[in-house]
Amino acid sequence: MAGSSRKTSRFLLGNLIAAITRYKKGDRASKKSLINPKVFRRCLSLLLFFGIWQLLCQTKFNFFINFENVPSPIEVVGATVDFVKSNPTKHIKASAFRVLTGFATAAVLGISLGILIGWFQKIEDLIFLPLEILRPIPAVAWIPLAILMFPNAEAGMIYLTFIGAFFPILISTIRGVESTDMLLLRVGQSLGAKQWHIFKDIVVPGAMPSIASGLVIGMGNSWFCLVTAEILAGRYGVGYITWESYVTSNYPPIVMGMLLIGLMGAFSAYAVDRLTCLLMPWRITKKKTV
Amino acid sequence: MAVVVEKNLLQRVRGFVEVEDLSVSFKRKGHCVQVLESVNFKITPGEFVCLLGPSGCGKSTILNAIAGFIQPTSGFVFVNKRHVDAPSADRGFVFQQYSLLPWKTTFENVEFGLKIKGTPKAERTELVDYYLNLVGLSKHRHSYPHQLSGGMQQRASIVRALVNSPSVLLMDEPFAALDAQTRHMMQELLLSIWSDLKTTVIFVTHDIEEALFLSDRIFVMGVNPGRIKQQIDVTLARPRLVDSMISPAFIALNRQVFELIREETLKSMEVD
Ligand SMILES: Nc1ncnc2c1ncn2[C@@H]1O[C@H](COP(=O)(O)OP(=O)(O)O)[C@@H](O)[C@H]1O
Ligand SMILES: [Mg+2]
Secondary structure, eight states: OHHHHHHHHHHHHHHHHHHHHHHHHTOHHHHHHTSOHHHHHHHHHHHHHHHHHHHHHHTTOEESEEOTTSOOHHHHHHHHHHHHHTOTHHHHHHHHHHHHHHHHHHHHHHHHHHHHHHHOHHHHHHHHHHHHHHTTOOGGGGHHHHHHHSSSHHHHHHHHHHHHHHHHHHHHHHHHHHTOOHHHHHHHHHTTOOHHHIIIIIIHHHHHHHHHHHHHHHHHHHHHTHHHHHHSSOSOSHHHHHHHHHHTTOOHHHHHHHHHHHHHHHHHHHHHHHHHHHHOTTSOOSOOOO | OOHHHHHHHHSOOOOOEEEEEEEEEEEETTEEEEEEEEEEEEEOTTOEEEEEOOTTSSHHHHHHHHHTSSOOSEEEEEETTEEOOSOOTTEEEEOSSOOSOTTSOHHHHHHHHHHHHTOOHHHHHHHHHHHHHHTTOGGGTTOOGGGSOHHHHHHHHHHHHHTTOOSEEEEESTTTTSOHHHHHHHHHHHHHHHHHHOOEEEEEESOHHHHHHHOSEEEEEETTTBEEEEEEEOOOOSSOOGGGGGSHHHHHHHHHHHHHHHHHHHHHHHHO
């Protein structure tokens, strides 16, 4: 195992160095074979990340930060292979279900409350302050109450992922509604629009870009809170594996769990981003480089 | 021509606009600033009138009061003897800024007013198509505003207001942001549409040539506080083409108005 891991790491490093020199030279052939420089740069970033990590572990780097006990990428790959062999879907399914349920509830509640608070001054006066007090409380601090308040652990866990997503969605929606363009309100009025049309055709679409970024951030946060949630209870879940491995001093699966959460979080945030873009075909989404 | 379109074109009520003793003040840093003082005028149905004056003299404020966007501090606005107290589709508005709804296509933008009114789908399509064709935007019916040039956006804004058969069309420096060439084309297009529909138009501008080229009558405005300084009848023959702008009558009027505006501009600079 150790020998093979060293061999693999040397192979990775070799590749990395070769890639860098090729990139520096601006070798035409290499650029062509890697389709385009953008893809190439992104692959390079991943390669650098894992390469440096492997290097730090292998040299047992210890200066203020100690890498001696940190699992190396190759050990993590090993843990991943074990994990994949051991029926992983029940864990992934359990986690995804919790996050998606929490997120969906947060999206429905956050957007509708946000629109009401942003649009009606009286509703803002009535409910905004208590929400502002609850907002800074981190998910971890909710654990005891979640245990006391909910009928079972599953509901408590979903609640914690909900908390993560709810506030970013709420705040972005409120900001989006409040920033409605005065000019467009007048446009609506001069075309005969009353409250309902102004709301449906001007305020809500105008707030959509802001709501969308709230959703993307909320989705990320929801995964963020997953480990916290799955500390609460359960026998399944990616966060559960992560925590359980720490408790049993089995280190490589911790990092695998972390990365898995990162990957699933990034993927679902990306999915939310694409979906919301589909809902806003009028937007120019290309980056403006000067 | 389709019946629906014919009805929309022919059954227009032309607005008779009366502004009586209109005064407007705004609160600024705690104290009141009088922006308009006792503005009075009457505009006959089908007339094309320009409000002309240096920037800051209160042109937009008059137009906003006629539209119903702001409430006068004192005085009244009547359109066809009905008191104006809120915005309505009966007074179409074309804004200086590009103001198409970014999330609606050209077609949907023009269709919006009819949709609010509850016009059936088939009629809506026929009317919108007619008007888009009128301003040469048929090809761009499915484009979003950010894909259109400034001139195209303003053309769409004009027909978006007209499709509702307003009795008055209020235009607040609609061509000010366009380049000179496009502005000329837009002015000619506007005149040709107006000569067909003969809707009452109140057009705000700070450009003397634009006012002379377009209007039957010009209200030259004075500053501090804003008021109508002088009324000028523009008797130049219609239809007006680019050539009208080099006729001796046009040049004489231009000089006369220029002197008036100059006085006011100097006055507004002194106070600051
Ligand atoms: N909502 C407002 N609050 C305070 N001052 C205003 C407001 N709207 C306009 N004004 C002031 O009234 C004056 C006239 O404005 P406006 O009617 O926009 O002039 P114009 O359209 O002729 O350039 C300006 O000095 C402007 O600063
Ligand atoms: Mg103005």
